[in-house]
Amino acid sequence: MTERKRGDIPRAQRLAQDAAEAADVRRWRTHPDVVALQVERVRSQVDRLCWAGIILGLAFTAANVQWFAAAGSAFGSLPWLTAWFLDPTVCLVLLGILRAEQVTARYQVRTGRWVRAAKWLTLGATYVMNTWSSWAAGSPAGVVLHSVPPMVVFVAAEAVTDLRDKLTDAVQAALVKATDVHEPVTPDRERPARRMFADYLADARHAWTPAVKVTPAWVREVTGCSRGLSSRLAAELSAETREAASHGR
Template sequence: MTAPAINGTKYPQPVEALLPAAREIVKELGEVPARNELMRRFRIGAPKAQELRDRLIAEKAREIVLRDRTQRADTEPAVDLWDYAEPIGPDPLPAPVVPESVPLVEPVLTPVVAPVVAEPVEQVAPVSHPGTPAPLGPPPALNRNERRALRAQAAHDALMQGQTRRVREWTAKAAEARQLRRLLMDPDIQAVRLMRQRARWTAMAWSALLFALAFTMVNVQRFAAGHAEAWSPTWLVAWLVDPAFSILLVGLLIARGQLSAVGRSVHQRTVRRVEYALLASTAAMNVMPTLAEGYPGGWREQAMQVLLHLLIPGLAFAAALVITLIQDHFADAIASITEGEDAR
């Protein structure tokens, strides 16, 4: 495994050579990357990656300290070096007042003692006015223990403020839940969800209706064919009797469903009577062969077959009855949601 080409070479490089590229990664991510990330990007071992990460953390800490000092220096008001509240030197003594009648007396001369000059002491910072900010110097480098203590202190401060991992996770979940609730309460989204639910319910109701009509198709063919021979013209045409009734019934239900979707419900008695007559005719033709046929089990088996051939058309009748009713309710709900949004 070879290291990526940095500074024009593919050989393993020291930490100093990897620092510029690592600084670019810090600028890209906005934080110091993890050790595994440095190992993956530079293809280096764990010790070198840890050392590189420590160097980056030290530089980050120095930048934070330097930025704090700069901000503190910018916020302090500037002080005029020559604006003193009091004079620098001592106050001059007033001149003695000598009356004219007093004779002049010569002053007594005292020997002058030469002052002892102390050797200058080297100062770390130049002496200036108390309000003058001290010049900024390079921040001290942090060793491994200091960096570890800094990270531990930051983790302790976050823990004392309640910023634990679980708190951060639940905070993110709460923010996500607020966004989802706001979107789900949007009228357009609610209308679309109702439309999809109406389509699913309609598909299930149509499946029940078509299965019931397919079941009745066999007995209706037996009723229409009578004693005709198999595969004769009468026997073949008898298979078209049930589809003829079913196609008209299905067409009426489809038309009512489409009109209901646009707010034009059809509840005329004529349409209802036609639907009921088609279903009743299909049910009667489905039961007649069962009543005329003899069963080995006697009248009990015959009664069970009659009940079965009545329940299946009853299922078709129930599906045809509730399809348009439920579609009308869905249409009213969607219209109320959209009309409320338009009114706002």
């Protein structure tokens, strides 16, 4: 029997086939793993662009800081040469902080006040050394020219951390909205049983005892849920246990 051409299939069946195909595509596009992969690609692009801008901005400031530190020393003299070390000293500390925040923001681990203070101090020092001569000379154009690169670096250094944090939120939101554990369905494999958020929460409730500190790691251990879902489950269970304790139950 020859295969029927699409034009020979009744319109209602064609629409049904299109609907089934669209539903399958949508199911995979909203699959948490697919969303996570897409977010990782965007995260890599964001990192590359921001790092390129930050490094170029710091490279621009290096010459200005060297000129500021050299303070008119003769070309090639020892003070002139050592002046080149000032900007890298500040920039390497800043880049080290930003590199660490690249990891902490990915896993939404908050850094302390000293980290933020060190970042602002290095950025502030770079700005002051770049613009001091222009301020002293009373040159508005020079102030603007030498202010733009440090300010771009400052804004990018702050924004990139928040962007990484929100990208992680996007992955977790996709995972939380998934109402079942998605796995490919093949002819020789049945669709897995659906597990809702409430099912995982019930498992965590059953395993919890007053001696247990509720953490995402503990929730993952007792329920087998994903890393992204464990944070929400831990927060929900913690709220329940606190409320129960307040009522003396």
